[in-house]
Amino acid sequence: MPDTLKVQEKAQPLLKVTDLAVRFGEVRAVDGVSFTIAPGETLGLVGESGSGKSTVGRAILQLVRSSGGTVELDGTDLGALNGERLRTMRRKMQVVFQDPRGSLDPRMRISAILAEPLVIHGLRDKTAMADRVRDLMRLVGLHDDMADRFPHQISGGQAQRVAIGRALALEPALIVADEPVSSLDVSIQAQVMNLLADLRASLGLSMLFIAHDLAVVRHISDRIAVMYLGQIVELAPRDRIYAKPLHPYTRSLLSAVPVPDPARERARKRIILEGDPPSPDNPPPGCPLSSRCALRRELGDPAECEKRRPALTETALGHHVACHFARE
């Protein structure tokens, strides 16, 4: 793991997000977020609903205006582009959303949905188009006889395959997958996750994979970033974050996921987070977790937590954590 990590950090990142901030009025939806994604790498972005994950994704895709920071793709600052040059760069990034059916036009046949991005980007030749649509369908594991169906005539898992096929039509370098399997049964989730893992391997895709818990992203991510109230509180290589979580929020998230084994489940120690997450238009002063933090309680409520916001600091190779007191 440390070796691959070095290679990834040396290579020029495909995506570089620096100090990104997005505000909606008083709401600081994203509050100083930085990370990189290397070519071929998958970064899992995890946090409770409302923590700002989708807004990070939308700011990267330039679908929402940021109030600070930069997003660079292949070394180009996207915020500085407009017109044709922005459109060209945007083609390299595609998105897959949570609600597979809601993201497909109900009046279009599957073949037309897959052809649409090709048409928009100027492909005119009928035979080339049909070939490409058939290739895409095979790529995402859809039978040829699905081409003439409408979205309501296919299952949720199949609809998500169509959405993935549409995202791949223009051969992007980066996929932003925003909770792509959250609305599917776990038995079906695994089908779609395997498809994404295969595509990543065969096409060399980079991925920002957004999820609301740590179970879904585990097998597919190279690194994991954990978000809380608009900030990244921990970022580490996958195997480290599950084996040695350092941030008290990550620890509670991990301990909250039930395991499918009665004996182990009974013996598990839960670190229950008290109450609800605070509202992002009125975050606590200092550390965003200070109002609910189990570690702080354990230490006798040190004032430091409410005074200063802890910076995201590297504590071991590639392992970053934002907490005044977190230690191995």
Added chain:
Amino acid sequence: MTVSGPARSPDRPLLHLDDLHTSFAQGAIVAVEGIDLRVGAGESVGLVGESGCGKSAAAKSILRLHDPRNTRIGPGRILFEGRDLLQLSDEGMRKIRGREIAMIFQDPMTALDPVMTVGDQIAECLDAHERLSATARKARILELMKLVGIPSPATRMRCYPHQFSGGMRQRIMIAIALSCRPKLILADEITTALDVTLQAQVLELIRSLRDSMQLATIMITHDLGVVAGMTDRVYVMYAGQIVETAATDDLFARPAMPYTWGLLRSAPDLEAPVVERMVPIEGMPPSLADPPSGCRFAPRCPYGREICERAAPPLAPNPVSGPEHAARCWGTQQVKGGGWLIGHDWRAPNSDTPTSGKAGTNA
């Protein structure tokens, strides 16, 4: 805390669904087909399976919550403390709902009334069944809100549902369910829409209430993690039928049939090693308007043999674990052409060549 050790299905259960059928659309969709399910007093039972398998249809039948115009409940019996609820008048059912059996749903926002204060909603069942003075009524509301962990109840009781977070709304639903002190709670995917941290809070709450109030619960869920931590016995449901039932410990230690194996293999386990590929159940559950004629799981089953497509297996005791553990699978039954899965270790690779290789259609 859940009791460990073998949980026997109760001889004189609080609730007994006896060969229950529920169908929609003039019988064209049979969502519940001959279910036998028992819940003892104070017992916690899990009902687990993929979406569309009939779990909610079964639970709503118990309280007669379906639209009567397109729903037929029966044949079958719903015995509650020995009485068949299907024989009761609508008036008789009203006395059962909330007071004897209460139901909590996945989405509190659609179950709550948006223009009524939560205090009034918590008191609705009390108002219908008990004559309380204004002071006693308020005291009971505050007591219930405190019980489910809603901070500053005296001010919060005058708020409306949209002023609460998702986790708090689910607590309000629990307070409403508890208000008339029922003996049985039907909890239908109550934590599915919540974040894991809130799910942990709500499950902890249910656990403590259950112990202190001697409540029986049916936990309906598709999450085997929730089943593992919250139940004494489990019923696995597939395509309208119970396909396996056992004490929770026994089900996880010795699952008998391929559908349960599929659910277990695809359940995320944060403590297990990372794998390259996850193990899905191929395909998807059948439409209940036109289920397969043999074993309903056969089109997706990697272990199927010739007999599976020819005939529907009964729910029969599993020879390995004893009479309290039953499975609906020819592979576990000692009949001609069957029995090839008896004692099979589900973690071992499948050496069986599927004969019904139709699993190819992806979901």
